[in-house]
Amino acid sequence: xxxxxxxxxxxxSFGGVKALTDVDLDVVPGEVLCLAGANGSGKxxxxxxxxxxxxxxxxxxxxxxxxxxxxxxxxxxxRGVQVIFQDMSLFPxxxxxxxxxxxxxxxxxxxxxxxxRARSLAKSVIERLGxxxxxxxxVENISVADRQLVAICRALAxxxxxxxxxxxxxxxxxxxxxxxxxVVEQLKKEQVxxxxxxxxTEEVFAMSDRIVVLRNGVVVRTGATADFTENSLVExxxxxxxxxxxxVEISDTGEEPPALSVEGIGVExxxxxxxxxxxxxxxxxxxxxxxxxxxEIAEAIFGKLPIDTGTIAVGGETKTIRSVADAITAGIxxxxxxxxxxxxxxxxxIERNLVSAALGKVSSSAGVLKERLLAExxxxxxxxxxxKTDNAxxxxxxxxxxxxxxxxxxxxxxxxxKVLILNGPTVGVDAGSKATILEILRDAARSGMGVLLISxxxxxxxxxxxxxxxxxRGRLAGELxxxxxxxxxxxxxxVR
Amino acid sequence: xxxxxxxxxxxxxxxxxxxxxxRGENNETTLLLLILALVGVMAIVEPSAITLGFFGDIIRSxxxxxxxxxxxxxxxxxxxxxxxxxxxxxFAGYATITLMQSLGxxxxxxxxxxxxxxxxxLGSLNAVLVARYKMETLIATLGTxxxxxxxxxxxxxxxxxxxxxxxxxxxxxxxxxxxxxTQVNVLVIPVLVLAGALAWVLRRTxxxxxxxxxxxxxxxxxxxxxxxxxxxxxxxxVAGALAGFGGMVHVVLSRHASPFEIVGTELNVIxxxxxxxxxxxxxRGSVRGTILGVVLISLVQNSLIRxxxxxxxxxxxxxxxxxxxxxxxxxxxxxxxxxxxxxxRLETAA
Numbered sequence: 001x002x003x004x005x006x007x008x009x010x011x012x013s014f015g016g017v018k019a020l021t022d023v024d025l026d027v028v029p030g031e032v033l034c035l036a037g038a039n040g041s042g043k044x045x046x047x048x049x050x051x052x053x054x055x056x057x058x059x060x061x062x063x064x065x066x067x068x069x070x071x072x073x074x075x076x077x078x079r080g081v082q083v084i085f086q087d088m089s090l091f092p093x094x095x096x097x098x099x100x101x102x103x104x105x106x107x108x109x110x111x112x113x114x115x116x117r118a119r120s121l122a123k124s125v126i127e128r129l130g131x132x133x134x135x136x137x138x139v140e141n142i143s144v145a146d147r148q149l150v151a152i153c154r155a156l157a158x159x160x161x162x163x164x165x166x167x168x169x170x171x172x173x174x175x176x177x178x179x180x181x182x183v184v185e186q187l188k189k190e191q192v193x194x195x196x197x198x199x200x201t202e203e204v205f206a207m208s209d210r211i212v213v214l215r216n217g218v219v220v221r222t223g224a225t226a227d228f229t230e231n232s233l234v235e236x237x238x239x240x241x242x243x244x245x246x247x248v249e250i251s252d253t254g255e256e257p258p259a260l261s262v263e264g265i266g267v268e269x270x271x272x273x274x275x276x277x278x279x280x281x282x283x284x285x286x287x288x289x290x291x292x293x294x295x296e297i298a299e300a301i302f303g304k305l306p307i308d309t310g311t312i313a314v315g316g317e318t319k320t321i322r323s324v325a326d327a328i329t330a331g332i333x334x335x336x337x338x339x340x341x342x343x344x345x346x347x348x349x350i351e352r353n354l355v356s357a358a359l360g361k362v363s364s365s366a367g368v369l370k371e372r373l374l375a376e377x378x379x380x381x382x383x384x385x386x387x388k389t390d391n392a393x394x395x396x397x398x399x400x401x402x403x404x405x406x407x408x409x410x411x412x413x414x415x416x417x418k419v420l421i422l423n424g425p426t427v428g429v430d431a432g433s434k435a436t437i438l439e440i441l442r443d444a445a446r447s448g449m450g451v452l453l454i455s456x457x458x459x460x461x462x463x464x465x466x467x468x469x470x471x472x473r474g475r476l477a478g479e480l481x482x483x484x485x486x487x488x489x490x491x492x493x494x495v496r
Numbered sequence: 497x498x499x500x501x502x503x504x505x506x507x508x509x510x511x512x513x514x515x516x517x518x519r520g521e522n523n524e525t526t527l528l529l530l531i532l533a534l535v536g537v538m539a540i541v542e543p544s545a546i547t548l549g550f551f552g553d554i555i556r557s558x559x560x561x562x563x564x565x566x567x568x569x570x571x572x573x574x575x576x577x578x579x580x581x582x583x584x585x586x587f588a589g590y591a592t593i594t595l596m597q598s599l600g601x602x603x604x605x606x607x608x609x610x611x612x613x614x615x616x617x618l619g620s621l622n623a624v625l626v627a628r629y630k631m632e633t634l635i636a637t638l639g640t641x642x643x644x645x646x647x648x649x650x651x652x653x654x655x656x657x658x659x660x661x662x663x664x665x666x667x668x669x670x671x672x673x674x675x676x677x678t679q680v681n682v683l684v685i686p687v688l689v690l691a692g693a694l695a696w697v698l699r700r701t702x703x704x705x706x707x708x709x710x711x712x713x714x715x716x717x718x719x720x721x722x723x724x725x726x727x728x729x730x731x732x733x734v735a736g737a738l739a740g741f742g743g744m745v746h747v748v749l750s751r752h753a754s755p756f757e758i759v760g761t762e763l764n765v766i767x768x769x770x771x772x773x774x775x776x777x778x779x780r781g782s783v784r785g786t787i788l789g790v791v792l793i794s795l796v797q798n799s800l801i802r803x804x805x806x807x808x809x810x811x812x813x814x815x816x817x818x819x820x821x822x823x824x825x826x827x828x829x830x831x832x833x834x835x836x837x838x839x840x841r842l843e844t845a846a
Contacts, residue, residue, distance in 0.1 A: 051719070052721075076721075077720075089720070091712035091779075092779070094708060106720055106722060109702075111701060112701055270839065474838035
């Protein structure tokens with residue numbers, strides 16, 4: 001039997017933490033292999049090692065029967081390894097044609113480039129895929145879905161033996177996923193080995209021939225897709241079979257005005273006519289594909305992206321929100337998408353981070369910090385949020401990802417917001433921390449806070465949301481309420 | 497939405513589409529219009545100043561700035577910053593003259609080669625710090641600037657050399673043409689040739705495109721197989737060589753050598769490059785834009801001289817121009833960079 005890819009005994013650790021232990025991965029030409037694993041299971045590290053971005057501590061990699069010198073992207077590309085990374089790894093400042101031609105140029109080692117060659121190459125790939133792209137547009141000016149297509153085109157511009165696709169459908173609509181599927185079929189016929197990473201179980205079952213499950217850096221199960229059921233896949237992924245988790249208490253909104261209500265808000269070219277309300281004690285999900293405008297709506301309400309039209313009311317009172325400071329004063333808390341860059345100051349202590357949005361609470365009227373009160377407040381917060389640390393004076397960077405997320409959450413909880421907006425609060429967080437974070441949200445709602453949860457994690461939405469709103473191309477496009485909130489219904493609406 | 501509003505918005509759309517087409521990749525057209533407007537203002541305020549000599553002066557004072565700006569342009573496109581080039585330039589220029597004096601030799605062309613070699617050597621310092629030790633480029637070059645200047649003054653010399661070796665001095669006295677009362681020095685030719693060569697390298701070679709790729713997204717560049725380290729080393733070596741050349745041009749044109757010159761003029765050079773459309777965040781910039789930026793700065797300075805404004809005000813006015821230029825570039829960059837349009841462009845609901 002010949003293998004498109006044969007990786008043996010791959011191990012890798014980062015600063016003493018084992019990311020991969022003795023991982024084997026075989027890909028046969030013409031098969032679609034699904035590489036499944038929860039966040040942090042080591043999928044991305046494995047892909048980076050095989051594509052030469054990272055060097056493994058041990059192990060060998062063979063492509064098409066020949067061993068490759070690892071840790072050289074050029075060598076991997078030369079042998080026919082192509083990766084479509086999750087973040088697409090494009091050059092925003094270059095044109096579509098140039099982005100597509102870039103990997104071929106690197107492979108051929110050309111010195112003097114030709115714009116004509118780039119355009120004709122790009123054109124031929126685009127035609128082969130039967131899609132439509134503006135070759136001269138700069139990538140920074142095209143939509144997220146188009147960027148994903150550019151990334152796919154770039155990978156296919158070369159002679160590919162093994163193609164890795166790291167969650168290639170996150171920004172695609174149903175129609176685009178369908179054309180991607182046709183591309184995959186075509187590549188199978190051309191005897192390309194495809195390794196596909198996806199979180200969407202139905203996609204895994206529809207597209208793959210074989211499944212390899214990674215958990216904590218170890219291959220825990222591998223087998224034909226037909227031998228898996230949805231439940232057995234989930235069990236292999238997380239190590240236990242989670243029970244159906246929808247636990248939503250009926251919120252008691254009564255006569256009181258909603259915690260947050262927005263009326264016809266819009267920001268030029270980003271989103272328009274967005275109206276909805278979040279009641280006291282209610283958790284409302286706001287979902288949509290990557291690039292649909294869901295994050296922009298959240299940022300607008302929090303004043304990071306001031307609105308051009310419409311009104312925002314908190315607790316029934318209309319508020320003018322032109323800045324983050326306005327939003328905080330109005331009683332809005334925001335837990336951003338990227339906790340590491342936006343939510344915490346990594347080098348500062350846990351306690352300082354916790355009180356950083358509520359300094360008024362721990363200082364005297366003259367604005368001088370009361371150190372004792374600060375320590376007490378943050379200690380209480382650490383206990384309440386179950387942040388795992390011996391010492392709140394340690395920097396936040398000493399915490400794990402899930403615990404860092406809890407710090408960000410705690411920081412906003414201390415400001416006693418009327419509305420808490422969370423943008424992907426459990427992205428990159430392990431299963432245990434995820435459950436805790438969702439429980440904190442339920443507590444927050446129970447205490448009368450309105451919670452707006454921006455997320456595309458469908459089980460998470462089902463688990464905590466009273467209602468789910470859908471955003472498509474910058475507009476609200478439907479809503480599911482109470483008993484209608486279920487996984488199949490949400491997924492179906494997401495890609496429609 | 498009323499039809500009147502819809503109409504005016506389509507007209508606006510069409511106008512902005514037209515503008516997008518002609519404004520150039522880096523707002524070069526805006527810059528050109530600004531330069532023409534300034535000349536126009538001068539023609540009204542001080543008609544007697546608009547002579548051939550005026551343009552000659554602009555070329556003469558712009559030539560060193562341009563020579564120094566070329567290396568910096570590459571670095572800024574790659575997403576870095578360099579403040580060591582003035583030190584490299586004056587080190588190469590002054591040390592070459594000192595060397596010639598102490599060896600008692602003379603020449604017209606080879607001193608330039610020596611200066612370029614020195615620049616290359618000094619540039620390798622930056623290359624090592626940035627590519628090997630991954631230092632923040634601004635901090636690394638701030639360090640090398642101080643070190644290079646220190647070594648120059650402590651070990652090479654601190655005296656003002658008022659007379660250059662005869663053959664080299666002759667280069668400084670050779671002009672290719674006369675504009676009004678101003679001689680345009682022959683060195684304008686190699687500088688423009690270098691500018692043309694760099695423009696070609698940036699546009700048409702893999703090395704040039706790799707510079708843009710690294711400036712656009714370093715991680716993506718790595719993932720596509722570009723050797724970021726190698727490209728960075730090459731950038732800082734070439735930039736050093738260009739600075740060395742620029743230093744020699746300065747010395748020859750001023751017809752004396754002083755170790756205390758050039759350092760302190762970096763703002764003019766940085767301003768020219770940035771006003772010319774290079775973004776400090778990297779990935780953007782062009783030789784064409786940089787030349788326009790140099791012309792603009794040079795034009796402003798010379799206009800102030802012709803208007804008889806005290807030289808104390810020059811720095812102030814140049815500072816204002818820099819701020820305005822950078823603000824315009826930053827704004828237009830922010831507008832395109834900020835967010836991808838989500839809403840569909842054409843509203844069918846009109």
